[in-house]
Amino acid sequence: MLKRPVRKQGIFATLSTTGLLVLSLLMCPVTQADILLLLSSDASYYLETADSLQDTVNKTLPGNPGFSIINLHKTKLPEHQDPHYQLIVAIGSYATREVVNWGGDIPVLSIFTPKNAYESAWSTHDKAPARQASAIFLDQPLSRVITLASLLKPEATRFSTIFGPVSRGLEAELETLTAERGLVLKHGYLDREDNPLSVLRPVVSGTDLFIALPDQAVLNRAIAKWILHLSFQQKVPVIGFSKAYTVAGALASIFSSPDDIGRQAGEHISQWLRNPESTLGKPQYPRYFSISTNPAIARSLGISLPSDSTLYTSIQKQEQAVK
Structure with missing residues (x-):
């Protein structure tokens, strides 16, 4: 399980904190994860969103899953998805487009992505997603x-x-x-x-x-x-x-700040994992x-x-x- 440093508030974290976050993200082994966090880049707001999500899941779900992170600014997606993943979380518009093109049948939750970008990513797909796919939008209602x-x-x-x-x-x-x-x-x-x-x-x-x-x-x-x-x-x-x-x-x-989106995503994931028969539900606007x-x-x-x-x-x- 990935252990993270204390989270800084706000979208502009200090350079030292961001450096530690990047290092911890890159050190997490992909093959040992239950949930894959797919970051559009190493921008501070994506890192903070991932950090908030993990903290929330760790606090709300006993026996919480492990996390793995792929930063698309530094690493390409592997040709094949690891079937060990229970869920792929795409953080940002670019990660959402990439996971759509990646295919597969692992459920996908897109977060920190505008509504129009999410809908556009899936509209370019040949077919409607055969797998579960949902989102927590960045826009406000x-x-x-x-x-x-x-x-x-x-x-x-x-x-x-x-x-x-x-x-x-x-x-x-x-x-x-x-x-x-x-x-x-x-x-x-x-x-x-x-x-x-x-x-x-x-x-x-x-x-x-x-x-x-x-x-x-x-x-x-x-x-x-x-x-x-x-x-x-x-x-x-x-x-x-x-x-x-x-x-x-x-x-x-x-x-909605990175902390707001990450918190809601973490709560949503915890609830979904507690109910194996449930679905990810419909895309939704930010609660926080x-x-x-x-x-x-x-x-x-x-x-x-x-x-x-x-x-x-x-x-x-x-x-x-x-x-």
Whole structure:
């Protein structure tokens, strides 16, 4: 069983801790494992996700299984899968694509992967997976994002957003959710060749709050740069999808950290292993999440900002009430 050093909190672990994690991962023998953790790379957030998952399983499952790790940044997948594996956990989009192409019939749980990336990986497969396959997505459910926005600015009735090539698939759901709450959604579309400022300016104008949706990396950067600029000019708060968004000038962001995803995955795996006749279940959104707020931005916008913990509890209560 792999023993790990004490986990550091946050997505940016210290270099020394990351070095120890990488060393421990590479030393674990593949052939002695019950569960294979397949990492997309040695990025700190993948390492921390794997660390949190193992810690949770070790705490929640007596006689816990052993773990083996393959880091795809350093090691290629072997030609044949070891039949000793009970489960393959693909951490990240690249690992998910690789395990789909790898084939086989060992159950697969994909984690720390956006919903669209998971669905895209399986859609390129010749057939629907004959084996069990499920996921814990990286994205937040849109209902959770809207709830946070409404908690931060209860009087807001006009929301705005921009859809890119990836997030365009969320348009119908977001329109339905906002309409159900009596909100007006003003939106636009942005592609790589478009001028972000010319697209964003008319969308933001006359609205109460902007919701940033994750899309292609190049569009994420472009939208973040200009929407935060317009937000400052027009006094329109922004809800982001990462802590970096908050630091850069968003009023708040909601996201699931590596620790959040790893914890949920570990609990899910433990429950599955306790019930040999059960399946991995349907793909699901993160149960655990984190909120970061920017008090300086709140003051500049004249918004009374609840504590992060208060916001978290309020969202949890609302979600439990609709179950």
